[in-house]
Amino acid sequence: MGAEERDQNNLSGGLVLDSLPSYVAAAHELKSPLVLVRQLSLALDDNSISDEDRKRILRQITLTSEKALRLTTDLTKSIRMRDALFELEPINPQQLCEDVVKEMSPYFRENDREIRLVGGRQSLLLVGNRDLLRRVIMNFSDNALNYADQYSTIEIKMQTRDHGKTVRLGVRDYGPAVPADTIKSISKRLLNKTLDHARPQSSGLGLYIANQFAGAMNGKIGVTKHIDGATFYIDLQASKQLSLL
Amino acid sequence: MITHQNILIIEDDKWLAEQFQRTLELAGYKVTIANHGLDAIRCIDDNKPDAIVLDVLLTGSNGFTLMHELQSYDDTARIPIILCTNLAPDFDIKDLKPYGVKYLLDKSSMHPNDIINAVKSHL
Numbered sequence: 001m002g003a004e005e006r007d008q009n010n011l012s013g014g015l016v017l018d019s020l021p022s023y024v025a026a027a028h029e030l031k032s033p034l035v036l037v038r039q040l041s042l043a044l045d046d047n048s049i050s051d052e053d054r055k056r057i058l059r060q061i062t063l064t065s066e067k068a069l070r071l072t073t074d075l076t077k078s079i080r081m082r083d084a085l086f087e088l089e090p091i092n093p094q095q096l097c098e099d100v101v102k103e104m105s106p107y108f109r110e111n112d113r114e115i116r117l118v119g120g121r122q123s124l125l126l127v128g129n130r131d132l133l134r135r136v137i138m139n140f141s142d143n144a145l146n147y148a149d150q151y152s153t154i155e156i157k158m159q160t161r162d163h164g165k166t167v168r169l170g171v172r173d174y175g176p177a178v179p180a181d182t183i184k185s186i187s188k189r190l191l192n193k194t195l196d197h198a199r200p201q202s203s204g205l206g207l208y209i210a211n212q213f214a215g216a217m218n219g220k221i222g223v224t225k226h227i228d229g230a231t232f233y234i235d236l237q238a239s240k241q242l243s244l245l
Numbered sequence: 246m247i248t249h250q251n252i253l254i255i256e257d258d259k260w261l262a263e264q265f266q267r268t269l270e271l272a273g274y275k276v277t278i279a280n281h282g283l284d285a286i287r288c289i290d291d292n293k294p295d296a297i298v299l300d301v302l303l304t305g306s307n308g309f310t311l312m313h314e315l316q317s318y319d320d321t322a323r324i325p326i327i328l329c330t331n332l333a334p335d336f337d338i339k340d341l342k343p344y345g346v347k348y349l350l351d352k353s354s355m356h357p358n359d360i361i362n363a364v365k366s367h368l
Binding site: 028031032034035036038039040042043046048049053057060064110111112146147150175 | 257258259260261264267268271280304331352353355356357
């Protein structure tokens, strides 16, 4: 294990993911975007705001609404998961991740952050469901955006593991850096909590959903904590189709 | 009217923080934004604010941890705190007084001008 990768957890064993999301958790997650949309809408009533601000606020309302709609769709799919069959097929993760980057980029740009796919072009195939996998990666990306430093880049990475049997798709955020020379005694408790990756504003609903989707694809999700952020990942079975070529 | 009073907004939702900033700046306040607890402490050390607008659920630490820390020091304990949170209905302002909270705002029902009134009433 590398120096940065100090603690690696398979999330599927966690208590949060073992229990069904409550109405309270769902309401909590949906409240934040609704509150934001309401505040931004009220701001539009103010005649003193500039045209530029008005355009930005309208963009933010649209993007926030889309984020809330993603969550409601994910939640509906997750709740219906047990009754539904999801077709598994060979998927090119490179193309899927490029699509996610393209779709999420406006939201990230508006938040002064960037999202990109890192690593060279790889000929990988995995077994999964295109829609569910896309939603998992978007969910991780949404999560990363909340914790990434301003003007930082969120990276999507792909790699094979277990001698090519597994493909891992990870979303890396670069969170609050903690330079030792600036830490004062007053910040010790906060520092510990930061390194512990406490993410109290999250009810765990997004991870619960991602875990449900991963399970439907015979995969698993996990997190690797770094000194300056975290990588949330999904492991899925590699497709053998390429090896047959 | 420019007041030259410094307000620190501690809020991890960037767009909401910017909205509060826009409102307060139009009212004449000088506003700084911190997106998480550590950033907030740096801001407070650099330039002690006249009031703090604080969310409860933050990245890396929560608002109560921060308020505990601020209450530990004479100078920071005196900074009035306006708690602005989705969890406002779960709190009683009387229970929050020991944390230095002077005003409780419910994000889900507040009007943009409420933040100005809250700040004005304690400066």
